[in-house]
Amino acid sequence: MRSEQSMMDNLRSLWEHRDLLWLWSARETSVRYKQSLLGIGWAVLQPLAFSLMFTLVFSVVIKVPTAGIPYPVFSFTAMLPWTLLATSVNFGVSSLVNNMNLITKIYFPREILPLAVVATACIDFLVAAVLYLVMLVWYRIPITPLVLWLPLFVTVQLALIVGVVLIGAALLVFFRDVRFLVPLGMQLWLYASPVIYPASLVPAQWQWLYRLNPMVGLLESYRAVLLYGQSPSFSLLLPALVISAILFFGGYRWFKHAEPAFADLI
Amino acid sequence: MSDEPVIQFAQVDKVYRLGASPSLRERLVQWSAAVLPRRTQTDHSRMLWALRDVNFNVNPGETIGIIGHNGAGKTTILKLIAGITRPTHGRVTVSGRVSSLIELGAGFHPELTGRENIFLNGAILGLRRHEIQRRFDQIVAFADLEQFIDTPVKRYSSGMYARLGFAVAAHVSPDVLLVDEVLAVGDAAFQRRCHDRVWELVHHEGRSVIMVSHGFGYIRALCNRVVWLHHGAVRQIGAPDAVIRAYESSVFGATMQRLVPEFNPAEGQVQIVSVTLLNAQGDSAESFGPCEPVTVRIGYVCTPGIDLTFAVGVMRDDTLNCYTSFADECGVALPLERTAGFIEAHYRELRLLPGNYQMYVTALNSSVSRMVYTYRTVAFHIETSMVLDSRHGSFYNAPTWTIADISPGGEA
Numbered sequence: 001m002r003s004e005q006s007m008m009d010n011l012r013s014l015w016e017h018r019d020l021l022w023l024w025s026a027r028e029t030s031v032r033y034k035q036s037l038l039g040i041g042w043a044v045l046q047p048l049a050f051s052l053m054f055t056l057v058f059s060v061v062i063k064v065p066t067a068g069i070p071y072p073v074f075s076f077t078a079m080l081p082w083t084l085l086a087t088s089v090n091f092g093v094s095s096l097v098n099n100m101n102l103i104t105k106i107y108f109p110r111e112i113l114p115l116a117v118v119a120t121a122c123i124d125f126l127v128a129a130v131l132y133l134v135m136l137v138w139y140r141i142p143i144t145p146l147v148l149w150l151p152l153f154v155t156v157q158l159a160l161i162v163g164v165v166l167i168g169a170a171l172l173v174f175f176r177d178v179r180f181l182v183p184l185g186m187q188l189w190l191y192a193s194p195v196i197y198p199a200s201l202v203p204a205q206w207q208w209l210y211r212l213n214p215m216v217g218l219l220e221s222y223r224a225v226l227l228y229g230q231s232p233s234f235s236l237l238l239p240a241l242v243i244s245a246i247l248f249f250g251g252y253r254w255f256k257h258a259e260p261a262f263a264d265l266i
Numbered sequence: 267m268s269d270e271p272v273i274q275f276a277q278v279d280k281v282y283r284l285g286a287s288p289s290l291r292e293r294l295v296q297w298s299a300a301v302l303p304r305r306t307q308t309d310h311s312r313m314l315w316a317l318r319d320v321n322f323n324v325n326p327g328e329t330i331g332i333i334g335h336n337g338a339g340k341t342t343i344l345k346l347i348a349g350i351t352r353p354t355h356g357r358v359t360v361s362g363r364v365s366s367l368i369e370l371g372a373g374f375h376p377e378l379t380g381r382e383n384i385f386l387n388g389a390i391l392g393l394r395r396h397e398i399q400r401r402f403d404q405i406v407a408f409a410d411l412e413q414f415i416d417t418p419v420k421r422y423s424s425g426m427y428a429r430l431g432f433a434v435a436a437h438v439s440p441d442v443l444l445v446d447e448v449l450a451v452g453d454a455a456f457q458r459r460c461h462d463r464v465w466e467l468v469h470h471e472g473r474s475v476i477m478v479s480h481g482f483g484y485i486r487a488l489c490n491r492v493v494w495l496h497h498g499a500v501r502q503i504g505a506p507d508a509v510i511r512a513y514e515s516s517v518f519g520a521t522m523q524r525l526v527p528e529f530n531p532a533e534g535q536v537q538i539v540s541v542t543l544l545n546a547q548g549d550s551a552e553s554f555g556p557c558e559p560v561t562v563r564i565g566y567v568c569t570p571g572i573d574l575t576f577a578v579g580v581m582r583d584d585t586l587n588c589y590t591s592f593a594d595e596c597g598v599a600l601p602l603e604r605t606a607g608f609i610e611a612h613y614r615e616l617r618l619l620p621g622n623y624q625m626y627v628t629a630l631n632s633s634v635s636r637m638v639y640t641y642r643t644v645a646f647h648i649e650t651s652m653v654l655d656s657r658h659g660s661f662y663n664a665p666t667w668t669i670a671d672i673s674p675g676g677e678a
Contacts, residue, residue, distance in 0.1 A: 013392075020389035027375065027386070105372030107349040107364070108390045260352035263345065264282060 010256050014109045021112050025119035032120060043124035044131050047083040051076040054196045064197050069227045073139050077226055078195040078219040080132055081153075084125040085161055085215070086186055092117040092165035093172050093182050096262060104263045111255060114169045118161055136226070146225040149232060153221050156244050160214050163247030166255040173262050194219050199236070214240035214247075270361070271323035272442055272474050273347055278356035280317040280342050280498075316342040317353070318498045324442075329468050329475045331485035331506060333513055334495035340478040343495070344368055344444045347476060362441025365391050367431055369446065376420035380411055380430060383419050387434045401437045408459065409433035429456055436463045443467060445477040457656055464488055482510050482583050482622075511645075514583055514624070535572055536629040536639035540565035543625060543646055552646045556654060556662040557615040564627050567606045574600050574639070575632040578611040581643075583622040588661070594632045617662050618648045619655070 014021075033039040051072055058064040059071035066074040095113040096103065103110065136143060172178040193215040194201075202210045210216055217240025221232035317339045324330055332340045345351045346358045348366040373387045384405055388398035406415055409429040419427065435443060443464070465488065467473040479485050485492060485506055492509040494502045502509050544561040545551040554560055562578050575598075579590030593600070593609065600609065628641040654662060 016392050017389065019393070019395050020386075023386050023389050027378070031377070102373060102390075104350065105369045106366060106390055108392070263351045 007253070007256075010109070010252075014111065017109050017112060020108060021115055021119070024112055024116040028116050028120040029123055040124075040127055043127040047076065047079040047128055048131070050083075051079050054079075058196055065201070066198065067228065069141075070139055073135055073141065074198075074223070074227065075196055076132060076135060077223050078193075080125065080128055081157055081219060081222055082190065082193065082195050082215070083128065084121050084157070085164075086190075087121040087124060088118045088161045088165050089168060089182065089186060091121070093168035093178065095165075096169045096173050110259050110262060111166060111252070114165045115162065118158070118165060121161075122158075141227060142229070144225070144229050146229060146231065149221070149225045153218055153225075153232075156214075156241055157218050159248035160218075160240075160244035163244065163249075163251035166251040167247070170255050170258045170262075173265055174258075189213070189215065192216075194223075198223075211236060211239045212243065214243040216240065269325065271325050272361050273324040273476075274357070274359040275320050275322050275343075275346075276357045276359075278317055278320040278346065278353045278358055279315065280339070280346065280351070281354040282314040282316055283312060315498050317346075320356075320495075320498075320500055322493060322500065322503055324474050324476065326441075326474055327468055327472045328491065329464070329477070329489045331489035331492040332476065332478045332495060333482070333485065333492060333510065334501075337497075338495040339498040340495055341368065341446060342498075343493075344446060344476065344478060347442065348444055360442065363392060363439070364442045364444065365435045365438050365440030366444040367435040367446060368444060372431075374419050374427070374431070377418055379418050380406075380409075380415040380422070383430065384434055387431075388438060391435070391438045391440070393438050397438075405430075405433045405437050408437065408463070410456070425456070432460055432463075436460075436467065439471070439473075440467075441473055443473060443475045445475065445479075447478060455657065461488065482506075486510065510583065511622075514622075536566060536568040536574060538564060538566050538627060538629055538640055538642040541625065541627050541642050541644045543644060552644070553649050554616055554646060556619060556648055556650050556652070557617055557664075560613045560616055562611040562613075562625055562627065564609050564611075565607070566609070566629060568604075568629075568639075570603055570605050572639075573602065573632040575630060576609055576611075577628040577630060579626055579628075580616070580618065581624045581626055582618075583624075586660070588618065588623070599632070616648065619658060619660070619662050620648045620650055622647045 033042070038045065054075045055072045058075070059066075064071065092114045095117050096110060099113055102108075102113075168178065168182065192210075192213050199207075199210070199216055199220045217232075217236040217238070220236050221240075224230040224232050320339075320343070332343060334340055342351070344366065345368065346353060347360055348364050348368065349360070350368075352358070373390045374383045375386060378386060384402060385395065385398050388401075389395070406412055409426075409432075411426060411430060411433075414422065414426065419430070422430070432445075435445075445464075461484070464475055464477075468475055468488075475488070477485065477489065489506050491503060492506045493500055494509050494513050502512055540563075542550050542563040542565075543552060543554075544563055545554060546559050548561075564576060564578075566574075566576075568574055575592060575594040577590055577592045580588040582588055591611065593611070598609075622645065624643045624645055626641060626643040629639040631637040631639070
């Protein structure tokens with residue numbers, strides 16, 4: 001039945017189309033890098049350039065306290081997951097509008113288009129992670145069993161990313177204004193997250209508000225297990241987990257609810 | 267397979283907003299208005315009713331043709347079945363896998379090769395990789411694209427696009443296959459294969475097929491029911507012959523106006539009293555062979571002193587103007603003082619393929635204005651025991667074939 005579909009039906013339909021998700025992700029990746037000179041090198045170069053730039057500003061010009069960790073590796077630890085988010089959102093939000101000829105002509109679960117963008121960003125993330133490993137060795141930062149936390153952080157972050165990208169992509173179909181809001185929003189989000197500075201820099205009376213940003217808990221947790229050899233702080237991780245889950249489930253639900261209107265509006 | 271209908275349309279309306287979708291600002295105004303006590307203020311001038319109260323069912327193993335003028339809502343019906351869009355009111359129920367061929371090359375990526383696109387397209391239709399793999403050779407053979415399968419599809423001709431698209435759509439074992447106008451692109455041999463494949467799907471595999479077409483030959487040959495849409499509403503559903511005939515007679519008046527400019531039936535000045543088609547024996551008939559002679563006998567009355575002439579022509583059931591001839595252009599002038607009588611047009615051979623046609627007769631002014639006084643049409647069909655179909659083109663014109671011996675000293 002086409003009129004009312006349950007969450008289970010949606011997931012089943014998505015599962016049936018898993019090969020399409022795979023094929024479309026492969027296509028996105030090859031198209032993205034085929035036409036650029038440096039190819040997959042950009043996956044490494046982009047976060048690296050940002051980290052170098054921030055290193056210059058925040059360890060040479062303005063001193064940012066990093067609790068004994070060299071600034072380049074301090075910022076790169078957060079820059080990697082941040083780039084995963086930023087790339088997903090920047091490309092993912094326009095994924096529906098960019099494929100309007102498909103959406104108006106043929107049916108398949110529409111979430112595949114934004115999901116494929118996220119999958120592509122994950123490949124970048126993995127490539128850059130190799131460079132990060134080299135960096136850890138270079139700075140003689142020990143890798144502890146605490147890294148076993150990482151799969152959880154990445155999962156939570158992916159849920160957050162998927163939620164945000166689904167909502168953004170559907171909103172762009174309804175309001176073209178969203179295209180202009182995305183770069184602005186991402187810029188604000190970057191400064192509201194502990195990428196270039198530690199979360200401890202935010203005054204105590206604002207911490208409750210600050211921690212509503214799920215990237216705060218996530219980035220701090222990445223740093224805790226990778227750089228400081230500490231377990232993640234639950235008061236930081238829990239809000240991130242809850243908010244990411246809400247965005248993921250709520251975003252997917254709303255996306256599927258709005259989906260029938262896409263072909264009429266695009 | 268159960269006898270439950272595979273497709274059900276229950277009181278389906280589809281309304282499109284005309285013009286651009288609302289901007290954020292407009293939407294905010296709407297939202298703020300919605301907070302206030304509810305008023306239904308729909309701007310009907312900006313609404314397009316693509317479908318209005320459409321009801322019909324499709325059973326397994328049925329082939330349904332959808333006909334109607336441009337913008338009658340034919341493609342909207344296909345999009346609703348495919349799940350691309352949803353009805354504004356009412357319910358569309360579809361069970362099973364739907365495979366659609368709504369537009370040429372939809373779901374193809376121009377940069378990818380034919381091979382990659384088969385997998386992409388199959389995946390869009392919900393097939394697993396190994397399922398596509400299993401059908402791959404069949405698809406390629408059907409599309410007749412073995413040599414070009416590793417060429418990016420952006421280099422394909424529109425015929426090749428159509429072939430590949432149909433080949434994939436028809437081989438993914440759909441429960442329902444939707445086919446829009448697209449098949450008209452391929453060559454005759456391919457159309458024949460599509461025809462056979464649709465037949466196979468319906469009669470051997472019990473699938474349902476919904477097709478939209480302007481070429482009624484296709485619909486007549488394959489469909490067991492036809493839905494005639496008129497401005498979004500179902501005008502008639504029934505056997506193909508009856509519905510197509512009703513549709514044609516409604517279209518015909520409008521088409522005449524298109525063919526003859528300044529249509530202005532000045533009634534009272536000329537009246538066509540009778541139009542009779544006579545066969546070789548001189549008997550009145552409405553069925554002829556492909557190359558039989560025909561005489562069109564026109565009886566008329568008119569007021570004296572008007573510069574009257576006649577046009578006679580043949581129109582195919584899909585409104586193709588096959589040929590039209592004007593008496594005055596052929597050097598026959600009616601005397602000005604003649605106010606009643608017959609005029610005849612003799613065709614030595616009709617040269618038409620089997621199908622339904624209209625002989626139309628127009629009385630018009632012989633001067634430069636070419637003002638039309640009145641017209642009249644007579645239906646006839648071409649029948650033959652020969653195998654004549656779209657492979658033979660649009661008209662029947664068989665040459666005389668001879669076998670020539672190699673003359674001594676000629677080319678080997």
